[in-house]
Each structure stands twice: as C-alpha cells, then as structure tokens.
Amino acid sequence: MKTKFLFFSGKGGAGKTTMAAASAMYLANQNKETLIITTDPASNLADVFEQPIGHKVTPIDGVLHLSGMELDPDVATTEYKEKTLSPLRGLIPTESFKVLEEQLDSPCTAEMAAFDRFTDFLQEPRFDMVIFDTAPTGHTLRLLELPVEWSGVIEKAAKDESGGQTCIGPAAALAESKAKFDHAITTMRDPGQTTFVFVLRPEATSIYEAKRSIAELMKLGIKSQELIVNGIYPKNACDNPFMLHRFAKQQEFLDQIEFGFSVPITLMELEPTEIIGKEWLLRIGEKLYERPLRIEDFRPLKIEIKTQNPLNNFPKIDPKIKQLLVPQNKGRRVIFFAGKGGVGKTSIAAATGLWVADQGYKTLLLTTDPASHLGQIFEQKVTDKPKLLEGEKGLWVAHIDAEKATDEYKEKILAEARQKYNKERVLAIQEELNSPCTEEMAIFQKFIDFATLKEFAVIVFDTAPTGHTLRLLELPVNWSKQLEIKTFTTTGETEIDKRTKSRFKEVIDMMGDINQTTFSFVMYPESTPIEEASRAMRELLSIGVPTSLVVANFILPDAVLTNDYLKRRKTMEEKYVKEMERRFTAPIVKLPLLADDLIGKEKLRQAGILLYGT
C-alpha cells in the first residue's frame, strides 16, 4: 500500500515528526523492517520516542522491526573528513594533519557531507521501508535539489579539459558519487518507490507553503504526493463563541485545501494532550491508516463568523522589557526571533516591528527564512530590498532572496574580476561560481550586509527554523577561522581578507553585546519547542550569544475553558509554562491564542500591544 521511501515534509510545527514517527510505528507493527531517519539538524525524533537516537541506525527500544537515526551534520562532517583524509593518517605529522582537518571544516564541506549521507539512505537494502522526517520546507527543498546540482557540476567538470576540478574534488575521482546522486534522483522521481507526504495545518501560511513546495517538487520531477491536514479541532471541543469562531475559520481553510489541491487528503484531529511515547504514536498511526478522517467528516457543521469584540485594557510596558526592544544611547538595536518551526516567529517578529516603529524608531523587519511568509501576513509584496510598508511611517520590510542574492554575489565578484583580468580568467571564475557552494556563501554575505546596515535604528530578524539559523549565525565564526587557516597555509593575508575578517568580527561582537542585540526564542508551551529552544540557547551561548527574551505564544485564554477537552489542554499548558520558567532565566512575555490568525497590519499591531503593553 505504501512506497518504500516516504518523505514527510511541510511547514515547521505542522507535525511532520509526529506523523512520520506514527507511520513508522504502524509499519513496523505490520512486520515491515522500518527505518525512520531525520534530516532536520534540530530534530525532535529522540523526544517523541523518549530515547536517545543519534547519528547511527539505532533500534527503537521495545519495538520489533523499527530503527531510527538522526542525521547530524557535524558528525557527518567528521565522518566525511575521516574518509577523505584516511590515506594520510600516520604518514604526515600530526600538526599538519590537524590543519588539514580544520581546512575540511569549511561550511561547504558540512552541507556536502550531510547531503552525501542522505543519499546513502536512498539505496538502503536492509529495510523494507525508509521514512524521512525532513527539516522545514525551505532547507529540505535545497537538500533535494543538491543531487541534481552536484551531478550536473561533476558532469560538466569531467568534460572540461582544463583541469576538471570541482569544489569537492577532481571530476575523475567523483564518478562513484555521481552514480549515487543520479540513483537518488531516479529513486525520488519514481512514484513506485517514493511518496512525498505534506503535513499542514488548516491555516493560510501552512496552505501557502504546501502549494509552493508542491510546485517546487514538480519542477524537480517529483510527482507522487499526499497531504495530511493536522491539528483539526474536534467538533465537541467547540462549544463557546471563541472556539466556534475558530472552528468556522478552520472550515474555510478546509474548503481552500479541498479545492486547491488535487492529491489524496487525510485529516488528523488535535489531541487534548501531547503525542509523546510509542503507544501514543501507534494509536495515531492506526487512526491515520485504518480510520482515516476525510474533509466530508467535518462538513455538516456550518457556523456564521461573528466579529470578535476588540480587546481593551492593555497593560503598561515593563521598562525592563522595553529596554530589550529599543536602542540604547542613540545606538542601534538588533532583535532576533528564533525557535522551532510553527511557533509563530514571523507573526511575533512582525508585531514587534510594528510596536517598535510606533515608538518612533526607524525599523527594518527582515526575514532570513527561505520559506518565509512575511508577504502573506502583511498582505503586501516583500522583496529583497528594504521597502517602506504601505500606510506606515517607520517600518521597512525585506527578505533574503536566495536566488537574487546568489546572482548579485556572482555579479559583484565577476565585475571586480572583469576589471582586473582577461576574458579567460573571468570565464574560469564564472565556472567556479556556478558551484552549489556559492548559494550559501551569498546568503551569508547578504545576512552580514543587513546586520551591519547603519541606516536603521532597529533591525528585527525573523529567522528560519532553529537548525539552519544556528548554522547561519555560526558562519561568521567558522569563516573567520577559515581565513586564519588560509593565512597560515598559503598566501599571507590580503587587503580583502583583512576587510572581510573585520566585517565578520563586527557581527560577532554585535551579536554578543546585550546593549545592541536582543536574542529571543519564541515557543508554545509544549515539550518539543521548549527542548529545541533550550538546546539552541546553550549552543548560542557557546559562541558568545546570550538569550535575553522568551516569548510564550498561543496561550489558551482562561475565559474559553468551557469543556473537558479544553481543560485538559490547559492543564498540559500550565505544566509547560512552569517548565519554561524553570529553564529560561530571561524574562518571558506571553501572547494568548487569538480568535483569528494574525494576518494584516491591524491584527499584528494589536498583537504587539497585547504582547508588550503600551
């Protein structure tokens, strides 16, 4: 009934890991030898199975036929280095060996290594079923594109008589890798072998993201797709005006999903408690495959949407919070919002941007998430250049557009090259710039450009989900190290090297200075977002970036606890709010679950006031 390879993808927080793990439990229970592997660097797989898993195929305790693995880019890089350098071990002095290892630590190697390991699992004979729990959309699409891109680069380099070098080695040595990448592409494109399951929630941004991914996958020739709509409110939970309002909204979105997609659709209700542990997962798996809910099952109920009363009685802002949001001593302030996918980073960043701009500061709101939906929530087009938000006086918005950033970066280097070099040299540089490594470099340079921009008093960053954001923020440190090594091994430091290093240092220093930077984590009160933020907080601290604000989102208002289902959810919530207070020393600000999704400036502005006060 199922293909051997199942990919679970979708917007962060939609429930990818839960649905993937439930499917894995169900299939293993049917005596299929099953592997579940996550490609998300901020994976929650160990959290849902309640056991350590790590970067190796690990049997899941107490479950026959089921193994798990968490693909760790750092360990994959170490393995890749070990494999690459093993011929020289013991032959050359330890000191030199160490330098070579550091050289291979380049960010480009890390991306390559993780993706190389990923393709290994598309030729896995030991299992009947291989389930991929992927990272949030933007980065997963990149992972899936890489086999196509690298295969192309190797093929081209092999034909090129001038040396056949690629960023990952001479083309001649890469025939084996190319065969592996080509196999990966064929397997993913074959509907008899691979199915992509998109997990989404009945909300505008989630639907938008699923549509975009499906279009991108079609471009890659990957056509076999299904949808799971997760987090559906059960009818019996909706017995008060607030919940009925939300239920009616849900109905609208289900209609949009039904008419907007031509792929099989299964629904999954929101459980009153968290889905953690194997028994729970198996029950969800059985629901999913034996008693699947369809949109028709939610059809009969039709409700009028009544406008909710506007909120009033806003609290005054706490001065301690205010000083985290505005510049000090006529300087600048940079505010980062990070966290697991689906916690509401973009809405909170947008609400914060409006709030700060309303205090009279010239503010830029910028997203680094390749799957950003900033444009959707403002109902305006957002581009890669800062643009004043329509109808506003103080808030500019922009996003980092990977493709445009890459083109600009290439053009900048080529323009310099054209002034200095002859045509042949420029061509050689151009060839090398077509390597997939360039994109990450370009995005990173763009991030540095924005982070050092002086014309704004406040810059609010809406970041990509945790794993990839940590990587982006660690890049200034990593690349600075690469420049040190370069100076040590080859040419000595050039003027450009010096300039680049001082730019990186500026950003590193800025991120570590609490008088300039506010690093905040957004989460809702459940286990996985808290775990993920705690881990990320520790990792950031290790590069000298302290966390100074925590946002607790989607808090159920006390006034709406009219039935057992909602009371059970509230009990769970209170337990985790306590957990947040225990784990984070930074102040916590709260935003209640609102009747409507935060779309449009006025709703966002109101959310900002609810969050911080006036």
Add this chain to the structure above:
Amino acid sequence: MCCSTGVCGPTPDQTLIDLQDILAEVKKLGIEVVRYIITQSPDKFKENPEVIKLIQEQQLKALPITSFKRRIIKIGSYPTLEEFKEIMNKA
C-alpha cells in the same frame, strides 16, 4: 580553499587566480599540468614518497609542491611562467 580560484570561500584567492592564468599559458606550450588538493586527492600525495617526506620535514609550509616527471622541481610556492619554461627547456 576547496576550489581552484578561492571564490567558494569568503574571498577570492589572488594567487590561485594568477596560477590559473599561468597554467593556461603552460598548456599552450604542450605541458599538461594537474593540480591536486591535499584534502581532496590525498592518494596522489601518498603515491609520491618524496612529497610525503617533504611534508614530514617542513609541515604544510612545503606546499605547494610541483613535480615534473615524478621529480620535485619547486616547493613552497607555485612556479612562475618563466620557471615552467626553463623546466621545459631542460627537458
């Protein structure tokens, strides 16, 4: 850097770009030059005991090492076009 001009890193590498130019000239003279990067083709280094010996004695400062017909002709920096021409004339 991992690529031959350094553009895959944070800054292009002038030395490597210059080298590309020299190698293009050398090729016109009928010599084939292959550049191996130690972190990518360690086997090629291992194959040549003289190269390994140099790294043992001088660490990575010995790099780049240029060999012609398996004889080492230059260490520590890349040969200039004139040096390449000289080698050819001797050969």
